[in-house]
Amino acid sequence: MVKAIRVHELGGPQVLKWEDVEIGEPKEGEVCVKNKAIGVNFIDVYFRKGLYYKADTMPFSPGMESCGVVTALGPGVTGRRVGDLVAYVGTPMGSYAEEQILPENKVVPVPPSIDPIVAASILLKGHTVLVHAAAGGVGSLLCQWANALGAIVIGTVSTKEKTAQAKDDGCRHVIVYTEEDFVARVTVITSDNGVDVVYDSVGKDTFQGSLACLKTRGYMVSFGQASGAIDPVPLSALAAKSLFLTRPALFQYTAARDKLLKVAAEVFANVASGVLRVRVNHKYALSHAAQAHADLENRKTSGSVVLIP
Structure with a gap:
């Protein structure tokens, strides 16, 4: 058993629970990694709230970035050794844990000159x-x-x-x-x-x-x-x-009704949660649409512009 953060229901930070979990042994092509540092990213918040995507199963451990030491190898693993310092980013989700099982092809070696804390904080960021x-x-x-x-x-x-x-x-x-x-x-x-x-x-x-x-x-x-x-x-x-x-x-992205609903819901959810702040900096009477256009074209506006009937 290891300790991990688990989410049993979507919601605020209070749904992040510190629990015992059973991770088992690494299977074919997998390695077990004892995490030294775990990256925290806004996408973790999206998963927690159910804003971006919903986890396939509940409960789940969030987290998509970490760095740690390989402690066990599954059958067929040849590219890694016990004791290697490695990092991973992306799927499978679940880095908010003391240890995790990862596919060998998802981890990358970390040079000795790179601190694990640094390694765990740069792979999902940096664009x-x-x-x-x-x-x-x-x-x-x-x-x-x-x-x-x-x-x-x-x-x-x-x-x-x-x-x-x-x-x-x-x-x-x-x-x-x-x-x-x-x-x-x-x-x-x-x-x-x-x-x-x-x-x-x-x-x-x-x-x-x-x-x-x-x-x-x-x-x-x-x-x-x-x-x-x-x-x-x-x-x-x-x-x-x-x-x-x-x-x-x-x-073209919202031509299908289901896509339109999904995109709209995602945008509204991010506004409601405070991720996005909509700046309606300019309001014009509908009868003054010509002035709104002139100001927009002459770069006199910032944020969003709306017309009020």
């Missing part, structure tokens, strides 16, 4: 994302959600006045792209490594720079063109760093 128009309605939510998931968020804004909001929404770095070269700044921030993902709703003015900010095999998510239509992109522009480019439309 660096660039969000353009970080103070806008969508940008604000993107920054908050990415930050909650453990990403390092770099946000661009059009004016200095929007910097404070972007920082409050989780941006570790904020770039006023109308005053400085955002590509050069991202290069410095990332030590010339680039970012994993760019979320670009600006379009023409930022597109080429966004590609330049990506690391090898990075993802370019283009979902708007506030500054104008994007010029045609030759495939060679992507081949240089094996980049991925997507132009998603929300309505």
Whole structure:
């Protein structure tokens, strides 16, 4: 028997119970790991509340990141030895435990120079994302959600006045792209490594720079063109760093009724729980829709804009 955190019902922090559990012996291709440190991530909260996904079975132990020492080997394990320091991230969930059984192919060796506490805190985190128009309605939510998931968020804004909001929404770095070269700044921030993902709703003015900010095999998510239509992109522009480019439309993801309900419920649940704070910074009378459009296009707004009938 070992001690572990168990969740018998979804809810607040009080549902996390410290209990005895039986983990058994490692089976074919598995190892037993005595944890030295366990990563805590916002996705653990989502599981606890049932906001993101629901665990397949109840009760369950949360946790998707840890570092520890191999204490036993199952049959057929050849790549690990008892005493190895290893880390894991992802599935199977259950790292909130003194010991856990893991598939051999899910663990990675940890160099002796890396402290187990450090190793347990970096594998599920570390993605660096660039969000353009970080103070806008969508940008604000993107920054908050990415930050909650453990990403390092770099946000661009059009004016200095929007910097404070972007920082409050989780941006570790904020770039006023109308005053400085955002590509050069991202290069410095990332030590010339680039970012994993760019979320670009600006379009023409930022597109080429966004590609330049990506690391090898990075993802370019283009979902708007506030500054104008994007010029045609030759495939060679992507081949240089094996980049991925997507132009998603929300309505394609919510065309099926069940998908729409799931997505809406997930968003509302994150708002209700405080993960997302919706900033409705501008309200206009419906009859003043023209003014709302003018202010939006002239970058005079931040957060969400609504019309009141």
